[in-house]
Amino acid sequence: MLGLVVATALAFDFTNGFHDTANAMATSIATGALKPRVAVALSAVLNLVGAFLSLAVAATIASGIVDQNFITLQVVFAGLVGGILWNVMTWYLGIPSSSSHALIGGVIGAMLVHAGGHAVLWSGILSKVFVPAILAPFVAGSIAAAATWSAYRLTRKVDEVVGKKSFRWAQVGSASLVSLAHGTNDAQKTMGIITLALVANGTLHEGASTPTWVIIACALAISMGTYLGGWRIIRTLGKGLTDIDTPQGFAAETSSAAVLLASTHFGFPLSTTQVCTGSVVGSGVGHAAPVRWGVFGRMAIAWVFTLPAAGLVGAAAFAGQNAIGGNAGVIVLAVILAGACAGIYVLSRKTAVSPENVNAEWTGEVNETHPTAMAA
């Protein structure tokens, strides 16, 4: 049971990695500042480094969201199932959405079935999930718009070739900072989940620090996922929202890094995905470039549904494993999860997005690319 929970947590970490590669690298890939494979490799290394960087003990993601006294291995497992399925589904649709919110949704759904509504801290959900989700894109977007406007204003007399080349390097630096911050934040969340499972199982005593093997395993899982590159989401964020040039990319990534660092420092953690998406939209607005609001609207709808949809899966998963009972219930659920993920993966191959066609002209859908690019 514990082994399966740990393996599933690492699988979630892996999906978190490939789901969020776009946050840091989509604009660098879209502007050609980095070649697609180089970008994901750089992001993977920085996520790996980031996972080891922070000395803080991994905090549990469910803290302040559900009553910790009711958490069991089954709740954690069902929550992970909800989080993974939502991540894989949104990846297939090419929609950037918060992995943390998906996991929180899964845990809430499982907890509602396990212990009822009184075990869920609704005020925590409002202050830690809903309000940040609404504010993040606006905060990041407005800062990115101002930064983009400044960048173009100050370099309007600069030779185009010199400007492009210089901003490319600057963009690589700012995107790297976002990758590093992502590794520090998101790998720690899974470390927290595994530590929680170890405590719930009695392997670790309460208050114990995260074991080294957990840190190494989580760091490797998130960086491997990042290296795989969620090309479908990279394409949506880099090509779908607006046409990005190097000054916009630099301004967007710098704004994302600034908002993420400042909000974490002041104890107001925001979703990396929502911040980065807001920044990309803001960079379009700041340059008076056309923004495809329909694509953004689709993302916003997905953000609204993240918590309830992952919650429903988490609730169903918990009820299902309870109905079968014991380890058999967990194993059956793990097999169903693996089958569902494999099915979505096979489906995605019909309209594969790869490093070769990730920058193809946007035609309205993530899986509609030029035939020539598809053949590449």
Next chain:
Amino acid sequence: MIFASTLINWGALGEAFLYAAVFAIGVVVVMSSGIHLYSRSEGRFGAQKVINLAGAIIALLIVLAVVGLSIYELTVK
């Protein structure tokens, strides 16, 4: 309103927004100014070239210092 005030630390949020805005716009302005100065140094000779290049290098060093500080923030949080 009171409900929202007790749940959300608006002060912290405002501070975070202010710091993020100063950081992001500041870095972009300094870097863009550096690129502008570097561009101006091209095709010029003598003191003007040196002054423009020095300005560009100072701008780059400021940005690097801010990035270094950010990484330090990541490690101590």
